[in-house]
Amino acid sequence: MKRWPTALLAVLFVVACGKGPEHAADSLRLAIDVSPASLDPRLGSDESSRRVQQLLFNGLIRFDGRGEPQGDLAASWEQTDALRYVFHLRPGIRFHNGRPLTSDDVRYTVESILQDEVLSFLKGDLAVIDGMETPDAATIVFRLKEPFAPFLVNLGLGILPRGSGADVGLHPVGTGPYRLKEFRRDQGLVLQAFDGYFRGRPPCPTIRLKVVPEVVSRQQELLKGSVDLVVNDLTPDQVEALRGSKDLEILSGPSNSTTYLGFNLEDPILKDVRVRQAIAYALDRRQIIQVLLHGLAREATGLLPPDHWAYEPNVRTYAQDEAKAASLLDAAGYLDPDGAGPRSRFQLTYKTTTAELAREQASVFQEQLKRVGIDLEIRSYEWGTFYDDIKAGRFQIFSLQWTQLLDPDVFRLRFGSGYLPPAGSNRVRYRNPEVDRLLIEGTRARTVEERRRAYSRIQSILAEELPYFNLWHKSNVAVLRRRVQGFTLTPSADFYVLEQVSLR
Template sequence: MPLLHFLPLIFFLLFSIGCTSSPPADPPFVVAIEAAPTQFDPRLATDAYSERIGQLLFSRLLRSDAAGRKVPDLAERWEVEGETIYTFHLRKNVRFHDGRPLTSEDVRYTFESILDPALASPHRKSFEMVSRIETPDAATVRFILKKPHAPFLTEMTKGIVPKHLAEKGGLGTLASHPIGSGPFRFVRYDPDEAVELAAFSDYFDGAPAIPRLLFRIIPEDSVRLLELEKGNIDLLQNAFPPDALPRLQQNPRLKIIQAPSTTYSYLGFNLNDPILQKKPVREAIALAIDRDAITEHLFKGLARPAAGLLSPSHWAYADSVKVYRYDPEEAKERLDEAGFPDPPGPAPRFHLVHKTSQNDLARRVVEVIQRQLSEIGIAVTIRNYEWGTFYGDIKSGNFQIFTLSWVGVDDPDIYHNLFHSESVPPNGANRVQYRNPRIDRLLEAGRITLDPEKRKAVYNEIQQIIAEELPYVSLWHTMNVAVMKKEVEGFYLYPDGDFYGLKEARRR
């Protein structure tokens, strides 16, 4: 065939190929979140969104189910010998997202690296009871403890990292491109925009039904709600103001589910501050906050005032601790007692700076607390920061007072992380710098007491002392609420607000 006749044929074929497109991919399943995660490495993560997204990326030996019970994840089964030897038998043929097999060496490496001071893991104190870790074979890992440790199985919910990558690339590898063995694999992360994940086809428990998962980072409540109502968001979990709930309930394109939560909100004090280290000042602040009014008007009944860290449904909950009910007149008397009399004129007794995030509901709560404290003569300046800056200040102790929440309150051993004198950062989360030798001894006893009733008695006393000493003002326990498109099925709520339910979620 002459060349001039052949060229039009080539152009026709090229044009035909160019015009033939594959069917468009399904749009990603979009979940809106309030703040960017700060750290994907499960050995270092401490903020809620880092841990929740990390649980989709990294499998664990054990995980909590929707009822809060410990169930197998990487471990098919486990045995306990005596009180100090735990042997876990791993599932066969588990692979990391890069195709490498996960073995007992990865498990050992994960926990040994957490214990290595060079890593500076904030979880290190939680594993100091481990004497050594043995790997008899690729599918077996054995932990030998120095002494009995009642919450040990709870601690086995840390994500397992790939030894070959963590050793080779250091911290930067898992921080910038996390590779685990969870139901989703990492695609990309823009701290100002989104975290994108994709279903891991070789996940040992079956690939998720959602092919692509996009966590959109939207700090403003109003924008999240607008995007939800426009149909640009598939699911919101606890990331909207409670007063928007009636409006969302009337939207025929949405459905709402609710479940009890273990989330605990509190006001924390810097106990090194010369004003706040005085207990009567902390008592006055506790007495000046009308928690009933805040939970009724701002939370619309989706929160209930808390007496302490543990919710009333928790097995170790103490129901007779000291409670500071709203009493502004008594609050003023405590300030007088502390040496801060009410001066003549409009001048306040003293000034405090209250730090919080830029979350709309958090700001509204702090504004109400500001007004309530002004009624007893305390002037409060509010400082709002984007999440990363705010959380960095709290971890470094750069605050006077702050409001924050603990999510995933499970074993009462959390008190050790929050209030033991050796758990001050970077060794733990005792960010308020609380120190009490009696509490230290009780917390150590609670860890080695295996009998449930005796252990409950130990934590009963701990809760009594913490309520008296007031390193925190307990505010409220919130409900878990998820709003989603009507066509979303299979998603269920976890008590700690985990996103693991996304593994089973799908569009109808």
């Protein structure tokens, strides 16, 4: 593979330069690829922001590996009717500034979003709230405008003390296991253990997050010993190159993310479902996973990973079958003009980023589709340009990844006909009245089984109509120095697990 020399050169560079600086005995040092956009939980939606926010803040709830809600600041809760949720806070919780947490702080945090104290991406998700009540300091009551089963997903929002204002991104005060000591944008952050944390003071006194934009440099930092931990920020080739290091441990586990091919359903060629199905049958995902991803993924049959509570296994699947792909293209009217000759049935354009792995993946798609007579032109762009094109619908085919697939309501924003950009994330312009009806049914259902039935039917329809071809669920991968003890991987690669980590 093309990237092997890069990974090996990084190893040789470190060997030539020695072991590097001694580690700080009381500091856990992590390399991250970019600086957090905002430490304010109402504003930062990128992965780096989410990771740091999990160390500084707590929400009413958090989610376990199967996407099931668990109490965080909330000791318990109940849904008294279709429109009313009551949450009871754990006793004795304090903010980093010593103030006790009360239900009024929860109310303030939500109101600051709904009343535009800050312009938050979460406002649309919380707009279903009709009102809030705080009958006492430990109880918060939410009243909804209409039944909305996915409501709990929005309550992982980090809670702020009342009156926090708009400068939380620079001076965050939360209830989390760590408090902010230093933040230098594009350089890094220093966090200190919070002595008053309600689950007990974390074993590791200090966490240092270093921004290391270059993937090769992150590998070098690990080998030199100047970084202790990297999570999901190395290429599969680099992970393989590091397996032989006696100083490093590699952990991998299932994720709740999905990598997919998106088709522009308004395109004259791709609007024919037979063409989309032919593309799916033409691709050898097993080969890509084994060779390009070094086995660090599992084939997908739908958007939700197999261990999700709403996952439906009994749907149409697309194991590679070039003969079936060719037959579907013939049936769609795109006959092969010269059999095994060089001429193609038609040409499609595939957009991707300039990242090396993304370009290699595109080349494999190109090669495999060529065998069934499809000429795939690859165009690669810097991330900002690529992403703007996808949101604007300026594409035929692209590939991206969805992460944090916690609640099956993810189907609504991605496939609901009322959620085309910028109102939602239906980038492929999919429209199906039956799916729209089932999406509403899923949000208004009162029981888990009612929701499961609605989303099961949705998954079956999508597997037939194929607005996406879901490719694989990538594995989460952490590479850590052996002095790091107690680190675990969750399906969302959560950083709140660092509250349990110690150093030897």
